[in-house]
Amino acid sequence: MSSAITIDLILKIWRQQNIHARGALQTYTLNDISTDMSFLEMLDVLNDQLVLAGYDPVAFDHDCREGICGMCGAVVNGQPHGPETETTLCQLHMRHFKTGDTLVIEPFRARAFKLVKDLVVDRSAFDTIIQAGGYVSVNTGGAQDANSLPVSQKNAEEAMDAAACIGCGACVAACPNAAAMLFVSGKISQFALLPQGHPERRERALNMVKAMDEEGFGNCTNERECEVSCPKGLSIRNIARLNREFLKAAISLP
Amino acid sequence: MNLDAKIPAGNLADKWDKHRFESKLVNPANKRKYTVLVVGSGLAGGSAAASLAELGYNVTCLCIQDSPRRAHSIAAQGGINAAKNYQNDGDSVSRLFYDTIKGGDFRSREANVYRLAQVSNNIIDQCAAQGIPFAREYGGQLANRSFGGAQVSRTFYARGQTGQQLLLGAYSSLSRQIKLGKVTMIPRREMLDLVVEDGHARGVISRNLVTGEIERHAAHAVVLATGGYGNVFYLSTNAMASNVTAAFRAYKRGACFANPCYVQIHPTCIPVHGDYQSKLTLMSESLRNDGRVWVPKHRGDSRSPEQIPEAERDYYLENKYPSFGNLVPRDVASRNAKIQCDLGKGVGETGLAVYLDFAEAIQRDGQETIMRKYGNLFQMYEKITDRDPITSPMTIYPAVHYTMGGLWVDYNLMSNIPGLFVLGEANFSDHGANRLGASALMQGLADGYFVLPSTIATYLGQCSFDPVTATGEGFAEADDAAKKRLDKLIGLNGKRTVDDFHKELGRLLWDNCGMARNAEGLQRALAKIPELREEFWQNGLVSGTPNEFNQTLEKAGRVADFLEFGELMVRDALDRKESCGCHLREESQTDEHEALRNDAEYSYVSAWQYQGGKSPVLHKEPLSFENVELASRSYK
Ligand SMILES: Cc1cc2nc3c(=O)[nH]c(=O)nc-3n(C[C@H](O)[C@H](O)[C@H](O)COP(=O)(O)OP(=O)(O)OC[C@H]3O[C@@H](n4cnc5c(N)ncnc54)[C@H](O)[C@@H]3O)c2cc1C
Ligand code: FES
Numbered sequence A: 001m002s003s004a005i006t007i008d009l010i011l012k013i014w015r016q017q018n019i020h021a022r023g024a025l026q027t028y029t030l031n032d033i034s035t036d037m038s039f040l041e042m043l044d045v046l047n048d049q050l051v052l053a054g055y056d057p058v059a060f061d062h063d064c065r066e067g068i069c070g071m072c073g074a075v076v077n078g079q080p081h082g083p084e085t086e087t088t089l090c091q092l093h094m095r096h097f098k099t100g101d102t103l104v105i106e107p108f109r110a111r112a113f114k115l116v117k118d119l120v121v122d123r124s125a126f127d128t129i130i131q132a133g134g135y136v137s138v139n140t141g142g143a144q145d146a147n148s149l150p151v152s153q154k155n156a157e158e159a160m161d162a163a164a165c166i167g168c169g170a171c172v173a174a175c176p177n178a179a180a181m182l183f184v185s186g187k188i189s190q191f192a193l194l195p196q197g198h199p200e201r202r203e204r205a206l207n208m209v210k211a212m213d214e215e216g217f218g219n220c221t222n223e224r225e226c227e228v229s230c231p232k233g234l235s236i237r238n239i240a241r242l243n244r245e246f247l248k249a250a251i252s253l254p
Numbered sequence B: 001m002n003l004d005a006k007i008p009a010g011n012l013a014d015k016w017d018k019h020r021f022e023s024k025l026v027n028p029a030n031k032r033k034y035t036v037l038v039v040g041s042g043l044a045g046g047s048a049a050a051s052l053a054e055l056g057y058n059v060t061c062l063c064i065q066d067s068p069r070r071a072h073s074i075a076a077q078g079g080i081n082a083a084k085n086y087q088n089d090g091d092s093v094s095r096l097f098y099d100t101i102k103g104g105d106f107r108s109r110e111a112n113v114y115r116l117a118q119v120s121n122n123i124i125d126q127c128a129a130q131g132i133p134f135a136r137e138y139g140g141q142l143a144n145r146s147f148g149g150a151q152v153s154r155t156f157y158a159r160g161q162t163g164q165q166l167l168l169g170a171y172s173s174l175s176r177q178i179k180l181g182k183v184t185m186i187p188r189r190e191m192l193d194l195v196v197e198d199g200h201a202r203g204v205i206s207r208n209l210v211t212g213e214i215e216r217h218a219a220h221a222v223v224l225a226t227g228g229y230g231n232v233f234y235l236s237t238n239a240m241a242s243n244v245t246a247a248f249r250a251y252k253r254g255a256c257f258a259n260p261c262y263v264q265i266h267p268t269c270i271p272v273h274g275d276y277q278s279k280l281t282l283m284s285e286s287l288r289n290d291g292r293v294w295v296p297k298h299r300g301d302s303r304s305p306e307q308i309p310e311a312e313r314d315y316y317l318e319n320k321y322p323s324f325g326n327l328v329p330r331d332v333a334s335r336n337a338k339i340q341c342d343l344g345k346g347v348g349e350t351g352l353a354v355y356l357d358f359a360e361a362i363q364r365d366g367q368e369t370i371m372r373k374y375g376n377l378f379q380m381y382e383k384i385t386d387r388d389p390i391t392s393p394m395t396i397y398p399a400v401h402y403t404m405g406g407l408w409v410d411y412n413l414m415s416n417i418p419g420l421f422v423l424g425e426a427n428f429s430d431h432g433a434n435r436l437g438a439s440a441l442m443q444g445l446a447d448g449y450f451v452l453p454s455t456i457a458t459y460l461g462q463c464s465f466d467p468v469t470a471t472g473e474g475f476a477e478a479d480d481a482a483k484k485r486l487d488k489l490i491g492l493n494g495k496r497t498v499d500d501f502h503k504e505l506g507r508l509l510w511d512n513c514g515m516a517r518n519a520e521g522l523q524r525a526l527a528k529i530p531e532l533r534e535e536f537w538q539n540g541l542v543s544g545t546p547n548e549f550n551q552t553l554e555k556a557g558r559v560a561d562f563l564e565f566g567e568l569m570v571r572d573a574l575d576r577k578e579s580c581g582c583h584l585r586e587e588s589q590t591d592e593h594e595a596l597r598n599d600a601e602y603s604y605v606s607a608w609q610y611q612g613g614k615s616p617v618l619h620k621e622p623l624s625f626e627n628v629e630l631a632s633r634s635y636k
Helices: A039-052 A124-131 A153-163 A170-174 A181-193 A195-214 A225-229 A237-252 B012-022 B043-055 B093-103 B110-129 B162-179 B245-252 B285-289 B316-320 B330-342 B359-365 B367-385 B440-460 B473-490 B498-512 B519-539 B551-575
Strands: A006-015 A024-034 A102-106 A114-117 A120-122 B035-039 B058-062 B183-186 B189-197 B200-208 B214-218 B221-224 B263-269 B292-296 B354-357 B394-403 B420-422 B604-611 B614-622
Touching: A024 A039, A124 A181, A124 A195, A124 B162, A153 A181, A153 B162, A170 A181, A170 A225, A181 A195, A181 A225, A181 A237, A195 A237, B012 B110, B035 B043, B035 B200, B035 B214, B043 B058, B043 B162, B043 B183, B043 B440, B093 B110, B110 B440, B162 B183, B162 B440, B189 B214, B189 B245, B189 B473, B189 B551, B200 B221, B200 B473, B214 B473, B221 B245, B221 B440, B245 B420, B245 B551, B245 B604, B263 B285, B263 B330, B285 B367, B292 B316, B292 B330, B316 B330, B330 B354, B330 B394, B359 B367, B420 B440, B473 B551, B498 B519, B498 B551, B519 B551, B551 B604, B551 B614
Parallel strands: A006 A102, B035 B058, B035 B221, B058 B183, B221 B420
Antiparallel strands: A006 A024, A114 A120, B189 B200, B200 B214, B263 B394, B292 B354, B354 B394, B604 B614
């Protein structure tokens, strides 16, 4: 907020018209970028210039621009959401870059995420996984008084940590195997830590893991890249919990 | 036109119960013969789609984002109200009702607000049962915090991510119904028009945002839960895709638009810092529980905040409103911030900011406690501003945040077009001229989980079971109109970007139709907006083709609608020559410069009806108050 510093950048951005077209990195120079801008505002400036010059602007997903909807995301110089920890692309500010920097900007790549255009990918595989069991089966209207099931503060806080996932897909993009374990483990953990989730915990673990495999996500080999890239700081302890839940479920069901 | 609100007769406390008893039911076996189209998957749309599907209806749900989980509701931070009285501090359904109606400055319907307070408790039960990780006390009970405009502690929360957790709860219920085949979820679709056939809402026209294809969706009833129109101001706390298009298209098809000038300006946002800025970030108002608002006593004091001694600070909210202090309602807090800055006492680089200081709270409760309550908000603030609120006070300024206006609906949440229901922020129903904090989440979920599933049966009960088709005249006409409009937009080959027009419109409205208004400024805006619109259609610039993923085209369509809608807002503001709720009408103030409401002349809902090329017609739904006295709001 304080500085009126501007920087000049070289951008190499993945351009691809659609899933059938061939893509390539294209180079742009962009000058006089205020360091108070967010990364997406920097892309807005580029797009304004492209449109005014008669070119197709760079497509990128975004909505809330405050790090909570999970819509934005790209790989910047090899890191999903860029160099800052626990930061989404929309919350990344240009003060973390300096004049003359080259930024290579690519979409989240994974077999399960099909490319839509430029930096936009299709992450509906995540929705499919949630549909397989990421819920408590309670119809509207049938609930008992909210305070009739006490939850220890510790469990509530840990469940909240796990539930903080925004479903952006950075964990998948970061993983050399394109695994979705961190994503799945967040939901599994939330419900494993809360009594409301207990009646269905076995089916949930089995069904969500099955859906994850079917959607084409890879296996976890403990690379820990997911944790590093997660903008919400989800811990891989959740993956350990997922493994326990899955194992218990696998040996106890017929 | 007769706008019948269909408020049930009887005692206020019994109306909802009686109404449900007297309403038609649809036999469970017949529910599956009806299709309901829900546009929007936020708290209102998501909860409605899931609940209707649980009841047995076939539901189709559209949303703009790539997943229903990303609706703008996700961004709500602070919390959700309910009259549980878990704190034993004197709360009750009656008190929540009274606070909400008073907070709305007596411009909402008693019956609607009372029902909202009644179902508030069911919402918390439902959400807890879904496994939402609400904050808890050490004993395992649910925790509460206080929020502006209330003296009881009734706000439930999940850290600073309440909207996210509530939305993910609704999304999980929705996901379960998708898996069961009861909901067909269609993401990345934008509704471009409403289809009305034989006077009834029959479906919508949408654009597939990936392929550009224009699609028809037919249903027995259409539910709009498309959120608010705050983005008409360009800069607001709303998400980038938030729009008025869906509601405005319904308006152009005959649905009345109610109170479009009622816009809430939130007092605690991060101040504006540059021309390139694309949105404003809200700092949840829950921060005002522990933060103290102040400015330097002397204008032009440019010392850093730490260097300004206690005696030279003006805690103007605490001084002026001793009983509510920093927790006065949003409009009062916003207006006073503007007054201080207008007096030249604003801080920060632009002078358009005031301090929100946590030093005393940290000293009192310890840093750990404060961080547990507000950690993620502090983190967000620091990311944006590069400053740590633990070591120096935040700077805040008001920003457009919420729109109380919306499509007119009756007690059943049905618009004046039969079969068109409107929920959540998209309707005008419950918040009058000002919404209290933590009440939008409550209203969205009340509408979707509890009100609509009951009231829609009355309408559907009269519909034939015949399957609906999208082949009628209405569909053909709307489909054609949507395509022609897209062609016109894509043909714009001028010199100014769409954003540039949007910025100018926003500035015009912020200056003339914001927190404080007067006839002169409003007249100016009313003359200017049509000129701007004209220029947009002459000199706007849109790239690409309609048959592809084209974000410039999407944006252009939304801005084109904002350019028409802005004019309606200004008209409405001109008509309302009183100060009320969020707005100070400068011609209507007390000697002490406080807002002066005029109940004798303006105790009505303004419902505007589209007239083609002519000026819209204003219908007035009178508001009558039988259970509360029209006190003038005082938070002193
Ligand atoms: C930053 C912020 C913080 C807030 N904090 C709080 C809080 O603490 N407590 C509180 O009570 N309230 C809060 N609010 C207000 C509250 O979040 C919103 O009023 C509420 O969530 C709106 O819900 P909704 O379901 O009506 O609409 P939304 O959540 O906005 O959902 C709209 C849906 O409609 C879809 N849609 C829109 N237009 C179209 C179209 N043309 N075609 C197809 N689909 C469309 C969208 O894709 C989306 O799915 C906050 C608001 C903001 C901006
Ligand atoms: S745009 Fe919502 S998280 Fe970045």
